Amino acid sequence: MVRCVPNHRDELDGVLRALADPTRRALVERLAQSPAVVSELAAPFPMALPSLLQHLRVLEDAGLVTSEKHGRVRTVSLRPGGLDVLHLWLAQQRTPAELAADRLGTHLARYVPEER
Amino acid sequence: MVRCVPNHRDELDGVLRALADPTRRALVERLAQSPAVVSELAAPFPMALPSLLQHLRVLEDAGLVTSEKHGRVRTVSLRPGGLDVLHLWLAQQRTPAELAADRLGTHLARYVPEER
Numbered sequence: 001m002v003r004c005v006p007n008h009r010d011e012l013d014g015v016l017r018a019l020a021d022p023t024r025r026a027l028v029e030r031l032a033q034s035p036a037v038v039s040e041l042a043a044p045f046p047m048a049l050p051s052l053l054q055h056l057r058v059l060e061d062a063g064l065v066t067s068e069k070h071g072r073v074r075t076v077s078l079r080p081g082g083l084d085v086l087h088l089w090l091a092q093q094r095t096p097a098e099l100a101a102d103r104l105g106t107h108l109a110r111y112v113p114e115e116r
Numbered sequence: 117m118v119r120c121v122p123n124h125r126d127e128l129d130g131v132l133r134a135l136a137d138p139t140r141r142a143l144v145e146r147l148a149q150s151p152a153v154v155s156e157l158a159a160p161f162p163m164a165l166p167s168l169l170q171h172l173r174v175l176e177d178a179g180l181v182t183s184e185k186h187g188r189v190r191t192v193s194l195r196p197g198g199l200d201v202l203h204l205w206l207a208q209q210r211t212p213a214e215l216a217a218d219r220l221g222t223h224l225a226r227y228v229p230e231e232r
Contacts, residue, residue, distance in 0.1 A: 009138070012215040022129060025205075032209040078211055087206060089141075093148040095194055109225060 004016070011032075011063065011085045018062035024055050028078065031065060035077035038067075125202045127179065134178035135202075139163070140171050145195065147181060151193035154183075 007039040018024050023045065030041060042052045056076060059065040067074050094102065134140050139161060146157060158168045172192060175181040180198040183190050209219065 012141075013136070016141075017131060019131040020129070022125070025128075025132075028209055032211055034212075042193070044212060056192040078209070080211070080213075083209060086202075088136060090203060091200060092120070093144055095148055095196070096150075097196070101232075106215060106225075 001106060009111070010086050012089055014062035015086050015114075016060050017081070018064055021058075024059055027055060027059060028064060031076060031078040038074050038076060040042050041076060066100065124201050124204065127207055129179035129201070131180060131202050134174050134180055135170040137171070137174075139168075140175055142169060143175060144180060147192060149193050154190045154192060157192060 006010055019028070026045070027041060030036065030044075038053070038056070040050075041056075042049055056065065056067070060067065062082075063079055065076050066079045067076045069075075135144070142161070143157060144185065146160075154169070154172070157172075158165055161168055172181065174184070176183065176188075179195055180196075181192050182195045183192045185191075
């Protein structure tokens with residue numbers, strides 16, 4: 001049987017399709033540092049502004065970024081929790097051996113004193 | 117400046133392109149439970165075997181699965197650590213606010229006694 005997580009499937013699909021492109025990943029990497037206005041975001045990329053805006057639209061449709069316009073300036077931010085669906089899916093793909101290792105790690109973090 | 121992680125960029129690209137397809141994600145989900153022979157893997161999917169084998173090849177090229185042939189039977193497994201490059205990339209996209217929350221969580225896990 002193929003396991004399904006129907007509520008998250010479309011969202012996950014959008015997130016992974018968005019991140020499969022290196023330019024869009026680079027935009028996410030930049031925005032993880034801080035929000036940025038579009039001109040600032042566009043500067044390092046060797047592409048015309050309309051192409052960059054198209055990439056931003058794919059990220060926005062996937063729920064990974066949000067943007068707000070103040071006057072003539074649009075500021076783009078990483079959407080908090082936008083990557084949660086991917087974190088969750090990855091956590092579900094832990095193999096039985098990895099889950100056992102996770103439990104050991106949690107136990108050690110809790111009971112072995114921190115080095116100072 | 118766009119941050120680069122050149123050593124991992126191609127590997128990450130392959131992993132995300134592989135996972136952007138729902139059939140390939142479903143195969144990973146199945147293999148996270150246990151290794152499986154190809155006929156068993158193929159059974160739930162409404163597609164011809166050559167198409168399924170093509171999806172498995174993409175997953176293998178991306179370093180996400182390995183397979184071994186014993187006699188006439190090929191067994192496919194999730195490759196340990198195959199998703200590490202994606203875990204690592206996701207960890208790097210934590211925003212400053214999320215990193216502060218992570219540190220608080222680590223502190224609480226270490227110093228607040230576990231409920232019994």
